[in-house]
Amino acid sequence: MIDIHTHILPNIDDGSRSIEETFNLIKEAQNVGFEAIVSTSHYMEGYYETNTPEREVWINAIYENLKTKNIHMNLYLGNEIYMSENMISLLEEGKASTINNTSYVLFEMPLNAEPLNLYDIIYEMQQYKIVPILAHPERYTFIQKEPELVYDLIQKGVLMQANYGSIIGQYGEKAQIIVQKFYENNMIHLLGSDVHRQNTIYPKIPQILSKLNSIIGEEKLKELTTTNPKLVLQNKRIDIEEPHIIELTLKEKMLMIKGDSLGKMIKKLIKK
Amino acid sequence: MKKELIVHQDPKSPISEIFRTLRTNIQFMNAKGKLRTILVTSTLPGEGKSWVSSNLAVTFAQAGKRVVIIDADMRKGRQYSIFGLSPTPGLSNYLSGMDSDYNDVGTENLSNFVQKTDIENLSIISAGNVPPNPSELLIMTKMEELLDKLKESYDIIIIDGTPSQLVTDSLILTRLVDTTLIVTASKQTKKEDLKKVISNIKHVGGKIAGIVVNKMEISAKKYNETYYYGSTRESQRGKSKSEKIYQRTASIIQPRNRSKENELLEQTSIEEIKEEPKTLEKNIKIKKKEEISLEKTTDILNQINQYLDEEKKNLK
Numbered sequence: 277m278i279d280i281h282t283h284i285l286p287n288i289d290d291g292s293r294s295i296e297e298t299f300n301l302i303k304e305a306q307n308v309g310f311e312a313i314v315s316t317s318h319y320m321e322g323y324y325e326t327n328t329p330e331r332e333v334w335i336n337a338i339y340e341n342l343k344t345k346n347i348h349m350n351l352y353l354g355n356e357i358y359m360s361e362n363m364i365s366l367l368e369e370g371k372a373s374t375i376n377n378t379s380y381v382l383f384e385m386p387l388n389a390e391p392l393n394l395y396d397i398i399y400e401m402q403q404y405k406i407v408p409i410l411a412h413p414e415r416y417t418f419i420q421k422e423p424e425l426v427y428d429l430i431q432k433g434v435l436m437q438a439n440y441g442s443i444i445g446q447y448g449e450k451a452q453i454i455v456q457k458f459y460e461n462n463m464i465h466l467l468g469s470d471v472h473r474q475n476t477i478y479p480k481i482p483q484i485l486s487k488l489n490s491i492i493g494e495e496k497l498k499e500l501t502t503t504n505p506k507l508v509l510q511n512k513r514i515d516i517e518e519p520h521i522i523e524l525t526l527k528e529k530m531l532m533i534k535g536d537s538l539g540k541m542i543k544k545l546i547k548k
Numbered sequence: 549m550k551k552e553l554i555v556h557q558d559p560k561s562p563i564s565e566i567f568r569t570l571r572t573n574i575q576f577m578n579a580k581g582k583l584r585t586i587l588v589t590s591t592l593p594g595e596g597k598s599w600v601s602s603n604l605a606v607t608f609a610q611a612g613k614r615v616v617i618i619d620a621d622m623r624k625g626r627q628y629s630i631f632g633l634s635p636t637p638g639l640s641n642y643l644s645g646m647d648s649d650y651n652d653v654g655t656e657n658l659s660n661f662v663q664k665t666d667i668e669n670l671s672i673i674s675a676g677n678v679p680p681n682p683s684e685l686l687i688m689t690k691m692e693e694l695l696d697k698l699k700e701s702y703d704i705i706i707i708d709g710t711p712s713q714l715v716t717d718s719l720i721l722t723r724l725v726d727t728t729l730i731v732t733a734s735k736q737t738k739k740e741d742l743k744k745v746i747s748n749i750k751h752v753g754g755k756i757a758g759i760v761v762n763k764m765e766i767s768a769k770k771y772n773e774t775y776y777y778g779s780t781r782e783s784q785r786g787k788s789k790s791e792k793i794y795q796r797t798a799s800i801i802q803p804r805n806r807s808k809e810n811e812l813l814e815q816t817s818i819e820e821i822k823e824e825p826k827t828l829e830k831n832i833k834i835k836k837k838e839e840i841s842l843e844k845t846t847d848i849l850n851q852i853n854q855y856l857d858e859e860k861k862n863l864k
Contacts, residue, residue: 295855329840330848337852344856370838379828396648399635399677402628405831433629513632513826518552521594 278312278505279305280375281356281382281411281437281468285334288326289318291472298338301471302349304478312350312509316382316411316468319372320358328353328373352376352509356411357383359391364404374406378511382437384411390418390425395432402433409435409508412470413463414442414455420532423454423522426463430519437466438500440484441477443491450532459491461520466508467500550630552599555606556667567607574757577727585695585725586757589709589718591741593624595733596762601708602630604729609670613703616662617672618694620721621710622682625675631665638676642694643685648677655690658697666826671702682710686720695724712745722754729757734764 283291284301292298305313315335318324332353339351354375357363366372367381374381381401385391401408413419413426413436426436441447442455458464467488469477488497507514524532533539551557555564577583588601601617609615618639619627628635637653642661647653654660662671679685698705707725709718722728728749732742742759749756 295852296859327838327840329838330844333840333845333848337849341852341856364832367832374832379830379832395678399648403634403636405634405829407828431626431629432635433626433632511828511830513828515551515557518550 277310277501278314278509279310279469279471280314280354280409280466280505280508281316281439281470282313283317283356283470283472284313284315285317285326285331285338288331288334289320289324291317292474295338297474299342299345299347300474301478302338302342302351303345303347304474305469305471306347306349308478308481310349312352312505314352314354314375314468314505314509316354316356316375318358318384319355319366321360321362321366325371328370331373354382357381359383359385359394359397361393361397363397364400367406375409376509376511378508379405380407380409380435380508380511382409382411385416387415388417390416398429398432398434407433407435407514409437409466411437411468412439412442412447412451414438414451414458415447417450417536420450420454421529423457423524426458427519427521430463430516435465435514435516436463437468438464439470440467440481441470443487444480444484446477450534453528453531456491457522457524459488461522462517463519463522464500465514465516466504550632553602553606553630555603555610559610564603564607567603570604570760571607571611574727574729577757583726584699584703585705585707585727587620587707587709587718587721587725587728587754588731589712589722589728589745590731590733591713591737591745592711593714595711595731595737596760597621597711597731598626598630598708600729600731600760600762601706602627605670605704605706606667608704608706609667613669614701615670615704615706616698616702617670618698618705618707619673619675620686620707620717622675622679622685622717623710623715625708627672627708628663628674631663631667631672633663633665633672633674635674636676637661638674640676640679640682640685642673642676643688643690644679658694683716683720686717691721692724712748713741719748719752719754722749723752725754727755727757729760731760731762733762736763 282301283289284298286292286295286298292301302313315331317326317331335351335353342349352375353373355372357366357372360366363372363381363383367374385394391397398408410429419425430436436458438455438458439447442451443459445452455464469481471477485497485501492500504514530539530542533542554561555567558564574583574586588597588604590597598621605615605617617627619625620639622640625638628638637647637660639661641647641653642655642658645653645655661673663674664671685691695705707721709721712718712730730742730745746756
C-alpha cells in the first residue's frame with residue numbers, strides 16, 4: 277500500500293511536531309502495511325511556505341536515517357496545495373511541488389465555501405498537462421450539500437482522493453455518509469491517510485480496510501490503495517471507471533444542512 | 549483516457565460491435581461520399597451524447613478514416629477529459645479569437661487548436677473556455693469556415709453538440725452539417741421532447757440520419773444475439789409511427805452496471821485486451837528559482853543528528 281496524503285515532515289505545517297513524531301508516524305505506517313509514503317505538507321500562501329528544496333533536504337535526511345531505526349519505507353515528496361490562482365507559478369518557481377515530480381498535483385479547497393474560480397484554476401492546470409487530484413472531497417461542506425459537484429469535477433478530469441478515516445466517521449457523520457456514496461458510485465480514485473498526529477489514523481487502518489472491503493470489494497480496494505497511487509508515482513495515466521450521479525434522499529439532504537443557517541431556519545419553521 | 553472509451557479499450561466487446569454497426573449504417577447512407585460532417589445531439593442532458601460521439605469517432609478512426617471531433621458544447625463540454633487532453637485552447641477560443649483573459653489568440657493557424665489523441669487518425673478540438681455567448685459564436689461565418697478548413701485534412705468531422713431542448717446551439721449547427729444523429733436514452737427521453745427536437749431540426753432545414761437508443765436494458769440472451777447478428781433493426785420495428793422513420797440506425801446498448809457487463813463478456817468469451825498505461829506528458833518546467841542556503845541544510849541535518857544522538861543516550 278502507498279499512502280498518498282500525509283503530513284509527516286516535522287514543523288513544516290500543522291502535521292508532525294517533532295522529529296520523534298515523524299519517525300513514529302513512519303513506523304506506524306509500516307506496522308499497518310504501507311510500503312511507501314508521499315509527504316504532502318500543506319502549501320498555503322502566507323501560512324505554510326516551505327519551499328521544495330528545503331522539504332527535499334528533510335525527506336532525504338529522514339530517509340537516510342530510517343535504516344538505523346530498522347524501518348523500511350520509501351518516501352516521496354509532494355504537497356497538498358491550497359487552491360490559488362498562482363498555482364502554476366508556485367510549481368514553476370520550485371515553491372510547491374507536484375507528487376514525486378510527476379504531472380499529478382494534490383490540491384485542497386477552502387472547507388466551507390466553493391471557490392468562485394474553481395473551474396478556471398482547474399482549466400489552467402490542465403493546460404499545463406497537470407492532472408489535479410482533489411484531496412478529501414467528502415470533507416467540504418459545500419460538496420456534502422451538493423455532491424453533484426464531484427461528478428462534474430470528475431467529468432472535467434479531476435481525480436478524487438478520499439481519506440481513510442472518513443468511512444469510520446473521523447470527520448463526522450456527514451462526511452461518513454457522503455464518502456460511502458462516493459465509493460458506491462465510482463467516485464473515488466485514490467486513498468490517503470491525511471495523517472497529522474501519531475496514534476490517530478494509522479492504528480485504525482486494518483479496521484478501515486475491512487470495512488472498505490465490504491463496500492467496494494477486494495479488487496477495487498487494491499486499486500485505490502496500491503495500483504493507482506503507484507501509477508501516480510510513476511507518472512502513468514489512470515484510466516477511470518465512469519462515475520454515477522449521486523441522488524440524496526430528502527432525509528439525507530436534511531442531514532447535510534443540519535446545523536448550518538439554512539438547516540436552523542427550517543428547524544424553526546417546523547417547530548412553529 | 550477514460551474507460552468509457554469502450555471501442556478503444558475493448559474493441560471486441562459487444563458494445564464495440566454495435567458501434568461498428570452504427571458506423572456501417574452511416575457509411576451506407578454515405579454512398580455518394582458526400583456525408584462528412586455529423587452532428588450528435590440529444591433532447592436533454594445525460595442521454596449519452598459525448599459517449600456516443602467519442603466512441604463513434606474512434607470507430608471511424610479504426611476504419612482508417614482521418615477523424616476530428618469538435619466539442620461544440622461550449623457550456624459543459626468534456627471531450628477533452630475523455631481523451632485526457634487539454635480543455636483549452638478550444639472551439640470558443642478559435643471562434644472568438646480570445647483566450648480567457650481576453651488576449652488575442654492567433655486563429656490563422658488552425659493546428660494550434662487541434663489536439664492529437666493517443667488513437668491513430670483521431671484528433672479533437674476541445675470546447676475551450678466557457679464563453680458568455682456560445683450561441684452567438686456559432687452563428688458567425690467563422691464556424692462554417694472552420695468546417696471547410698477541417699474538410700481539407702479530415703475525412704469525417706463529428707460534432708458533439710448541446711442538448712437541443714435546452715439551448716439553440718445544436719439547431720444552429722444542424723444547418724451546417726451533412727447529417728444529424730439524435731441520442732436518446734431508453735426509459736428517460738420523453739416522446740414529446742424527441743418529437744419537438746425532430747420538428748425543430750426539420751424546421752431549420754437540417755437532415756436527420758437517425759436516432760440512437762442508448763441505455764437500453766436488455767437480457768443477456770438478446771445481448772449475445774445482438775453481438776452475433778450485429779443488427780438491431782428488427783427490434784426497432786413496431787414502435788410509434790413518428791419514430792419509425794428515423795430509426796434507421798442501430799441502437800446502442802450501455803449496460804447499467806459493470807458486473808453485468810463482465811458477466812456478458814465472460815459469456816461471449818472475449819479476451820481482455822490490457823494496454824500498458826501511457827506515461828503522461830510533463831509541461832511544467834521547474835525554473836528552480838527557490839534555493840536553500842547551506843546554513844539551513846546543515847541546520848536540518850543537525851536537528852536530526854541531535855535527535856538521534858539523544859535517543860542513543862536514552863537507550864544507554
